[in-house]
Amino acid sequence: MSHEVEDETTINESYSVTVPAAIRQEAGVEAGDKIRWHVDDDGDLSVKLVKQQYGAFSRLEPVDIGDSTDAAEDHDLVAGDY
Structure with missing residues (x-):
C-alpha cells in the first residue's frame, strides 16, 4: 500500500x-x-484480505494412468468402491 487509509462502516x-x-x-x-x-x-479484532487465486491448477499436466475415467460419473467413488 502506498499510504495508510482508515475508514469505518x-x-x-x-x-x-x-x-x-x-x-x-x-x-x-x-x-x-x-x-x-x-x-x-485480548479481544482485539484484525482483518486480513485473502485474494482469490485464479489458475491454481493451470500449470498441472494431465497424467495417463492407463484407465479411462469419467470425472462427472466417478467423482463420488471412494477407492475400492469400483
Whole structure:
C-alpha cells in the first residue's frame, strides 16, 4: 500500500458489513476475494484480505494412468468402491 487509509462502516441488522470504497481501492479488493477475521486473546479484532487465486491448477499436466475415467460419473467413488 502506498499510504495508510482508515475508514469505518456500520454493522447492519443481518451482521453484514460493507468494505468502504477507499479501503477497497487502496487494498485492491476485488469480487471473489475473502476477508479473514481474527480475534486474539485480548479481544482485539484484525482483518486480513485473502485474494482469490485464479489458475491454481493451470500449470498441472494431465497424467495417463492407463484407465479411462469419467470425472462427472466417478467423482463420488471412494477407492475400492469400483
